[in-house]
Amino acid sequence: MRTIDWVDGAVELIDQTRLPDECVTLRITTVDELVDAIRRLAVRGAPALGVAGALGVVLSGGDPDAVARLRAARPTAVNLAWGVDQAAAWLPEGRAAVLEAALRIRDEDIAACLAMGERGADLLTSGALASKAPTSGAFASEASTSGAFASDLPAVDLPDLLAPAGRGLRIMTICNTGGLAAVERGTALGVAQTLHERGLLAEVLALETRPLLQGARLTAWELARMGAPHRLVADGAGPYLLARGGVDAVLVGADRIAANGDTANKIGTYALALGAARAGVPFLVVAPETTIDVATPTGAGIEIEDRGAEEIVTLRGTRLAPEGTDAVNPAFDVTPHDLITAIVTDKRVIRP
Numbered sequence: 001m002r003t004i005d006w007v008d009g010a011v012e013l014i015d016q017t018r019l020p021d022e023c024v025t026l027r028i029t030t031v032d033e034l035v036d037a038i039r040r041l042a043v044r045g046a047p048a049l050g051v052a053g054a055l056g057v058v059l060s061g062g063d064p065d066a067v068a069r070l071r072a073a074r075p076t077a078v079n080l081a082w083g084v085d086q087a088a089a090w091l092p093e094g095r096a097a098v099l100e101a102a103l104r105i106r107d108e109d110i111a112a113c114l115a116m117g118e119r120g121a122d123l124l125t126s127g128a129l130a131s132k133a134p135t136s137g138a139f140a141s142e143a144s145t146s147g148a149f150a151s152d153l154p155a156v157d158l159p160d161l162l163a164p165a166g167r168g169l170r171i172m173t174i175c176n177t178g179g180l181a182a183v184e185r186g187t188a189l190g191v192a193q194t195l196h197e198r199g200l201l202a203e204v205l206a207l208e209t210r211p212l213l214q215g216a217r218l219t220a221w222e223l224a225r226m227g228a229p230h231r232l233v234a235d236g237a238g239p240y241l242l243a244r245g246g247v248d249a250v251l252v253g254a255d256r257i258a259a260n261g262d263t264a265n266k267i268g269t270y271a272l273a274l275g276a277a278r279a280g281v282p283f284l285v286v287a288p289e290t291t292i293d294v295a296t297p298t299g300a301g302i303e304i305e306d307r308g309a310e311e312i313v314t315l316r317g318t319r320l321a322p323e324g325t326d327a328v329n330p331a332f333d334v335t336p337h338d339l340i341t342a343i344v345t346d347k348r349v350i351r352p
């Protein structure tokens with residue numbers, strides 16, 4: 001199953017606003033239909049947006065205004081503009097060349113996500129991520145397997161934590177970073193999928209991810225299809241569950257990684273990173289190299305999409321707050337690089 005693809009002269013994509021109730025494929029033939037799909041998150045996730053942007057240039061027929069509308073459909077994920085630019089560079093060579101470039105980007109994403117899954121799973125089970133002995137104290141009642149990633153403390157390699165219990169890894173994640181955020185397999189959830197396929201996944205704790213509930217609607221749907229053990233978590237419970245112990249690593253995606261490693265991701269990621277740092281749990285960002293934006297020096301330079309009050313004061317059309325209640329709705333936040341244990345890409349592991 002592919003989240004987005006080029007089929008018989010049109011873009012076909014799963015309408016993610018309809019999941020988990022129904023899996024509906026949209027057939028998109030114009031740039032404005034695609035812009036609408038991007039803006040309402042029918043197609044979403046940085047890698048998927050990169051492919052959507054590239055395929056959208058094919059639909060544009062070279063109309064510069066259409067290309068500009070496509071490129072600006074959502075500001076934070078660098079992949080959208082990157083995909084548009086990569087495909088648009090071939091416009092002087094004609095439509096066939098643009099389509100070839102877009103399909104290359106699609107295929108490269110498929111390969112990149114496979115590589116990230118392997119690299120991330122290897123990192124988590126190779127002992128390369130050392131963690132200090134479980135802390136004592138009120139929140140360590142549960143046999144905490146967490147521990148700060150630190151090279152200067154007596155380290156207990158992760159496999160040692162696995163061996164005695166003979167159990168897999170317990171992973172926490174936010175938003176949706178599975179195949180629905182890419183083409184076939186995902187990024188952070190792709191690592192969990194690889195761990196599951198290797199028999200090394202004990203559980204995924206997925207944050208529901210208000211306001212659009214990518215975790216509750218999409219990640220739970222994907223994990224159920226994988227047959228992977230998982231439970232849903234209210235967003236606010238994430239940091240507490242990390243403090244209580246029992247989470248081996250936090251895996252998140254990225255929409256834009258600045259040159260210094262500061263990372264923009266779904267709103268709530270920063271709070272999770274703070275909780276992970278406090279609890280001494282490794283916090284990994286998993287993203288393709290195409291999400292690294294060397295032109296943006298630090299996270300301060302990343303534009304954070306504000307999606308307006310409606311998504312906060314209503315839930316799938318039902319009003320939650322009293323009429324007239326306003327809301328603040330940043331769709332992303334920025335995690336400073338010093339809270340990130342490692343960035344796993346399709347080509348390398350970066351310790352920011």
Ligand SMILES: CSC[C@H]1O[C@H](OP(=O)(O)O)[C@H](O)[C@@H]1O
Nearest residue numbers: 044045046177181253254265266
């Ligand atoms: C691997 S997708 C990266 C990123 O995209 C998601 O945002 P959205 O659902 O608004 O497109 C989320 O931040 C994921 O972590």
